[in-house]
Amino acid sequence: MTPAARLRSVLKYLAVAVIVLFFGFPIFWTVLTSIKPIGLIPQMPPAWIFEPTLDHYRAIFNQTALLASLWNSLVVATASTVLALVVGTPAAYALARFHFRGKEELAFYFLTARMAPPMAVILPFFLIARELGLLDTRLILILAYTTFNFAIVVWLLRGFFAEVPREIDEAALVDGCSRFGAFVRVVLPLTMPGLVAAAIICFIFSWNEFLFALILTNIQAKTLPVMAAGFVTDRLVLWGNLCAAAVVIYVPVMVFALLTRRHLIRGMTLGAVR
Amino acid sequence: MPRLSLRDALIFLAPAVSVMLLITVSPFVYTLILSFQDWNLAAFRDPRFVGLDNYLRFFTDPDIRQALRVTAFYVTACVGLELVLGMAIAFLFDTGFKGEPVIRSLLLLPMVMSSVVVGLIWRWIFNAELGVLNHFVVSLGLPPQTWLTDPNLALASVVLADVWQWTPLVFLVCLAGLKAVPSETLESARLDGASWWQTQWYVCLPAIKPIILTVLLLRTIDCLRFVDKIFVMTYGGPAGTTSVLGFHIYLMGFKFFQMGLTAAYALIYMALIILLARLLIRSFRLQATRDWEGT
Numbered sequence: 001m002t003p004a005a006r007l008r009s010v011l012k013y014l015a016v017a018v019i020v021l022f023f024g025f026p027i028f029w030t031v032l033t034s035i036k037p038i039g040l041i042p043q044m045p046p047a048w049i050f051e052p053t054l055d056h057y058r059a060i061f062n063q064t065a066l067l068a069s070l071w072n073s074l075v076v077a078t079a080s081t082v083l084a085l086v087v088g089t090p091a092a093y094a095l096a097r098f099h100f101r102g103k104e105e106l107a108f109y110f111l112t113a114r115m116a117p118p119m120a121v122i123l124p125f126f127l128i129a130r131e132l133g134l135l136d137t138r139l140i141l142i143l144a145y146t147t148f149n150f151a152i153v154v155w156l157l158r159g160f161f162a163e164v165p166r167e168i169d170e171a172a173l174v175d176g177c178s179r180f181g182a183f184v185r186v187v188l189p190l191t192m193p194g195l196v197a198a199a200i201i202c203f204i205f206s207w208n209e210f211l212f213a214l215i216l217t218n219i220q221a222k223t224l225p226v227m228a229a230g231f232v233t234d235r236l237v238l239w240g241n242l243c244a245a246a247v248v249i250y251v252p253v254m255v256f257a258l259l260t261r262r263h264l265i266r267g268m269t270l271g272a273v274r
Numbered sequence: 275m276p277r278l279s280l281r282d283a284l285i286f287l288a289p290a291v292s293v294m295l296l297i298t299v300s301p302f303v304y305t306l307i308l309s310f311q312d313w314n315l316a317a318f319r320d321p322r323f324v325g326l327d328n329y330l331r332f333f334t335d336p337d338i339r340q341a342l343r344v345t346a347f348y349v350t351a352c353v354g355l356e357l358v359l360g361m362a363i364a365f366l367f368d369t370g371f372k373g374e375p376v377i378r379s380l381l382l383l384p385m386v387m388s389s390v391v392v393g394l395i396w397r398w399i400f401n402a403e404l405g406v407l408n409h410f411v412v413s414l415g416l417p418p419q420t421w422l423t424d425p426n427l428a429l430a431s432v433v434l435a436d437v438w439q440w441t442p443l444v445f446l447v448c449l450a451g452l453k454a455v456p457s458e459t460l461e462s463a464r465l466d467g468a469s470w471w472q473t474q475w476y477v478c479l480p481a482i483k484p485i486i487l488t489v490l491l492l493r494t495i496d497c498l499r500f501v502d503k504i505f506v507m508t509y510g511g512p513a514g515t516t517s518v519l520g521f522h523i524y525l526m527g528f529k530f531f532q533m534g535l536t537a538a539y540a541l542i543y544m545a546l547i548i549l550l551a552r553l554l555i556r557s558f559r560l561q562a563t564r565d566w567e568g569t
Contacts, residue, residue, distance in 0.1 A: 022438070023380075023438065023442065026399060029398075030398070044403070044404060044409060087289045087290050091286060091287050091290030098282065108551075111551060112548055115548065116499075116548075117499045119520055119524055120541065121298075122527075123305060123527055124302070124304040127304065144297075147298055154290070179282050180286075183286075204386050208386075208387070208389065208390070208391075210389065211502060214505075215528055225390040225502075226390075229390050229394065229506050239404070242398065250391055257382050258379060258382070261379050264382060264386075265446050268385065269488060270492075272488050273485055
């Protein structure tokens with residue numbers, strides 16, 4: 001290697017190291033704080049090496065409110081994902097296969113639900129839910145999350161369906177399947193990876209959502225992000241508990257993200273980038 | 275292929291359209307009606323019809339002008355930094371090195387974190403007394419800062435948290451674009467005597483332009499929409515220096531319960547974003563690689 005090439009390579013690895021440090025450090029620091037004994041947390045300069053403890057995890061899991069929030073998050077994210085998939089998948093198929101006037105306008109209308117600022121959706125949801133007595137229920141959150149999950153399902157799966165050759169549908173129709181039969185028995189199994197990706201991305205967005213949950217719920221249906229935000233008060237913050245809660249909220253979606261990393265970008269960009 | 279009747283399309287679309295009518299059109303109509311009324315939820319008075327007053331207020335309200343200034347800075351800073359950094363990292367990673375695939379997957383991690391959690395952990399890092407950032411700053415011989423309560427630093431601190439979370443998306447999108455540049459094209463550029471920099475500048479950058487445009491619009495829209503980080507990091511403070519439009523509207527609605535005003539402002543805010551979304555769709559179509567219609 002020439003000296004110039006060697007220098008280039010050293011600089012490159014240096015840049016990579018800086019990138020890894022910048023993006024990795026906050027996560028590392030959160031995990032470290034979550035296992036740090038409570039006495040060491042206020043220490044400055046910070047303690048880097050210590051005997052790890054699970055006290056903070058024990059403390060948060062001893063709160064029944066946390067377990068209830070965990071359950072709420074799970075139910076709301078799952079139900080909303082399933083609802084969006086069941087209703088959105090056929091629509092995505094129709095947009096990929098059929099030609100009709102106003103198709104692009106319809107697709108755009110679905111998308112606007114994902115693009116609308118949460119504040120514009122929350123206000124009427126809040127007032128309507130208040131009239132109907134649905135405030136602080138999981139049902140209203142499920143419906144609210146379906147507004148954006150729906151757009152994700154429709155736009156992402158439309159691309160996946162478009163990749164299935166039309167001849168496959170035709171063959172199924174010739175073999176005596178109905179339109180719907182061809183869709184369910186032949187096309188859907190072929191787009192399984194897309195369905196899984198869409199499901200996981202909907203789940204992640206719903207699991208992480210904050211503003212809807214903050215306004216539409218209070219005690220009964222409170223989800224994890226709202227619970228975590230509640231750990232921060234002006235007077236005293238239990239940083240150890242907070243970091244432990246952050247880890248608990250983060251780990252499930254982190255696992256999902258790594259499992260679907262091949263489709264994650266496609267999902268995040270609504271199918272625009274593969 | 276047998277011709278598809280409208281009936282077929284309806285069977286597939288009817289459930290979707292009816293659910294969407296229920297959960298988007300009815301709230302929208304309700305918001306529209308509200309926006310013409312003066313209605314404070316906290317005061318025991320009936321809503322009063324005020325015509326376009328709420329809309330007109332938007333353009334004369336000094337608080338809104340302040341919020342728009344903050345928003346413009348926040349969005350420009352976030353999206354600008356994310357684009358520049360994300361593209362730079364993409365070009366770096368495109369050259370390939372040992373361990374590149376592993377590091378690439380690790381960089382997925384920040385963007386799937388709940389933005390509330392991102393806000394909270396950065397609040398811990400930025401903490402004035404116990405925060406690790408001040409520890410680093412002090413060990414470099416600089417004075418510690420009150421990152422989130424100093425009017426000059428608070429907004430920049432929130433920007434940093436957003437840059438941390440979303441630069442990886444820009445990076446991964448750009449990298450996907452760079453990987454899709456045909457190797458023959460790169461080879462012929464090399465044969466023509468182009469240096470690495472020239473190849474990137476004249477061949478790769480134009481090739482990924484549509485993808486950059488898409489991610490630029492996507493980030494701009496999401497930056498305008500989400501206020502979660504601001505909510506948990508600064509709550510709009512100090513002195514309104516981090517109160518972006520979305521957050522300001524949140525306060526009007528759910529702290530001051532000005533329902534009519536909030537509805538009107540939210541609709542204006544939404545119109546702005548829909549306009550950007552229109553451009554986004556156009557950018558999707560620009561991407562030569564894709565074809566929605568299949569064959």
